[in-house]
Amino acid sequence: MSEPLVALSEVQKVYRTDRMETVALQAVSLSIQPGEFVSIMGPSGCGKSTLLNVLGLIDKPTQGQVTFAGRPVSGLGDAELAPIRNKELGFVFQSFHLIPDLRVIDNVELPLLYRKGTWRERRRLAREALAIVGLENRVDHFPTELSGGQQQRVAVARAIVGKPNLLLADEPTGNLDSQMSEEIMTLLERLNTEQGTTIVMVTHDQAKADRTQRIFRLFDGQLIH
């Protein structure tokens, strides 16, 4: 077996406030191989999104180790994590998180702003990404002028524009009707099979999880098998 793209070892995540302590993840260990399409399932509040955020290096574990492409990353600071997020990771969120004041193409090129490259090059890559998600004719629209499914496809284009190795999707079909959600699911499958992108998807939908290669089930912050 090749080296995992991302691996967690005995990861614990605790949220503390003045009054209480909430254990969101407890002794979670897992590894994801390059090219895999895996899903994370579990009831609301079980820690799915927290697990995805830890995998995506946008949340730090309270304890345990995170390894990305063989490199321990748990102890890295913001300045070291930022380029890893930029080059290796792409995110798709349930609520799209598009910037409403920017046109579609400006939204898509966002991750490219944080790496070297010319405006022309950024535009070319953004148009390519939009073509992959079938929205090459919507480059100058504003997000509010698009349907929910189209907005999520823009979000997918933004996530893949930087050609990341790992795509993290947090309930990407959660806000969509069945037809649009099928569009997005098909798109993710295509990205996995055709581009070899590793995908981790949080979902509530068993049918969609069944279409992935592996399912991680979480309950009260713990992986169950």
Next chain:
Amino acid sequence: MLRNYLKITFAVLMRRKFLTFVNLFGAALTVTVLVVAYALFDSFVNPPGAQHRQSQILTFSSLMLDGRPVSFLTTAPGFKLYENYVAPLTTPDKTSFTLEPFETSSYVGGRKITSQLRVTDAAYWDILDFELIEGRLLAADDVDQGRFVAVINEATANTWFPGESALGKSIVANTESYEVVGVVANEPVTSVLAYADIWTPLTTNPIYYNDWTNLNGQVMLYVEDTSRHAAVREELRQAIEDFDIPENPGIYQRVAARAWTPLETLATGLIGAITPSPGFDFDRVADGYLVSRVPEFLAVAGAVMLLFMSLPAINMANLNIGRILERAPEIGLRKAAGASRRVLASQFIFENVVLSALGGLLALALAPLLLGLLNDTLVTYGRLSLNGPVFAAAFVFVLVFGVLSGAYPAWQMARLEPAVALRGSQHV
């Protein structure tokens, strides 16, 4: 990247138009006041018109005489002191004596007219560069022979002789009648050496030239090469060391004189000169007396400006924090997309500098109106304007204001944890 930043900047500004208006108004008002203050300062330090060569002029208008326990005197040079101790100096290229202008009233057609009268020697007209409208300036002969002739400015000419040439006509000042031989352009009150309405030879009345000391005396020491200022000061110091007031011989054992650039004069005028206390050490006080207060003045002026800017900047920062809370998901998204804290903070400061720059543009439209108002009212014959240095100062103010008001919110924004920000957390 800048293009993207600009797009989001303008988009954010358009989201909350009233908030944007408040921000812009605050920035514009602050920068306007600072620009006007700087224009005033600049008019003293780099005056237009006759005094435009003032960087080459040292002004000797104060001296300290120590005759304790009998007397101690802080005064200014009179013409006799000038004639005997300053005129012979060899390091200045030209020297001149004049008195500060004083008020004189006359009646023209039953109407009382108040003018500022200045008495001068002939060299005064060589050192300063007056714009001659008609006639001629005062000449050496006029001074040598004590002729009752006068040069007046345009405003006085228009008041006394509206619609006709003033040349050859008589004008009354300080109860004496003078023949007008020349008309020069108005010089603003901020040009402390050139300002007056009427100029006459100082030899027209012994009270102007018979004193060894005169509280209104102004001596100009002109050098072509400003690097010789130090040499001029030293020669003046040595020459004045031997000065003794003939009317009171032997009383004053020690004398200190200072010759300053206009900035040094302004700085000491505003900060305050050394005030000796009883029993002071003359040499130590004289050292302080001779040293200009420019560093203190610049420090105080800078602190006042920063303080003045900081109040609206704090207000603007507060409003900006509100905007940040609204933009938490965007911040989380940008962090997830690979923006580091430094990059995000830079973006927000950039946005704020753009907002301040817009306020600065408004200020550049407002400031000329205010400067025009000052020129017509408080600043007699004022020529306050948005010139190159003032424009550059405005640019600096905009930059400092933008950074001041953006730095704290930017830091707050940049330290948001991405996962927390993506949830739209209201805690910064």
